[in-house]
Amino acid sequence: MDCRPLAVLLLAACSSPAEVAERTGQAAEADATATSATAQAKKVEEDTPLYGYDLSYPAAVARIPALARRIEEQAAKGKAEMIADAKAAQAEAKASGFPFNPYGFGEEWQVVADLPGYLSLSNQFYSYTGGAHGMYGMEALVWDKANARGFPSEQLFQAPSFLGSIMGETLCDALDRERKKKGAETDRGPDPVFPPCPGLEEATILVGSSNGKTFDRITVWYGPYVAGSYAEGAYELDFPMTGAMLEAVKPAYRAAFSVKR
Numbered sequence: 001m002d003c004r005p006l007a008v009l010l011l012a013a014c015s016s017p018a019e020v021a022e023r024t025g026q027a028a029e030a031d032a033t034a035t036s037a038t039a040q041a042k043k044v045e046e047d048t049p050l051y052g053y054d055l056s057y058p059a060a061v062a063r064i065p066a067l068a069r070r071i072e073e074q075a076a077k078g079k080a081e082m083i084a085d086a087k088a089a090q091a092e093a094k095a096s097g098f099p100f101n102p103y104g105f106g107e108e109w110q111v112v113a114d115l116p117g118y119l120s121l122s123n124q125f126y127s128y129t130g131g132a133h134g135m136y137g138m139e140a141l142v143w144d145k146a147n148a149r150g151f152p153s154e155q156l157f158q159a160p161s162f163l164g165s166i167m168g169e170t171l172c173d174a175l176d177r178e179r180k181k182k183g184a185e186t187d188r189g190p191d192p193v194f195p196p197c198p199g200l201e202e203a204t205i206l207v208g209s210s211n212g213k214t215f216d217r218i219t220v221w222y223g224p225y226v227a228g229s230y231a232e233g234a235y236e237l238d239f240p241m242t243g244a245m246l247e248a249v250k251p252a253y254r255a256a257f258s259v260k261r
Helices: 017-038 065-096 160-167 169-181 251-256
Strands: 042-047 051-057 103-114 118-128 135-144 149-152 204-208 217-222 235-240
Touching: 051 065, 065 103, 065 118, 103 204, 118 204, 135 204, 160 169, 169 235
Parallel strands: 051 103
Antiparallel strands: 042 051, 103 118, 118 135, 135 149, 204 217, 217 235
């Protein structure tokens, strides 16, 4: 499965403090240009008797060292926790005379939309702890290029529940259509096994673009056990941005959105 990169620090020695001050801006700009030009997608895979580990992200992430560092630090934490748990489980299995199944952890980052001011990313992650099957999920992250900071995409909106209330039956009907394709229940009775229409606070909201300039579509992603059984898999629903949906966007980010034409 995967490893992780770190930012490279370039130091230049100058003959005087004045020269250092004069050249700092030019050097930083040159270094940033070089990093952008040489950045490559990253993919690391590790497979050992104790664990498996994967991490991958595209060149668009590698071109932003602070973002790459954030992603790698997050994955490193997840990997360390997984290894600690795997060692404990392996020791327990050995003491009990049971076979040990290697643990697993991975993250796969992909670009959803790369706009002039924002980079929208998805992260499909998984974990396996020796049981019948592993667990997986989806994370959405938006990188604000101007302010060099990242945040969950849901923070673009006043509240996921508010966006969901605006979408109303459009969301529920889209979910039921996908359920029918999978031969799953669409029970809206008094006691369904799964919620007939889970709220967007239970989903991952990905923001996308068809024009490369603004966010004009969203994807609602329901993971296993949220809208259906594990066997049904995830539910991925695509919607164009409408004028009504724009009302749910925080004013600070309204300019980054548009109605899909």
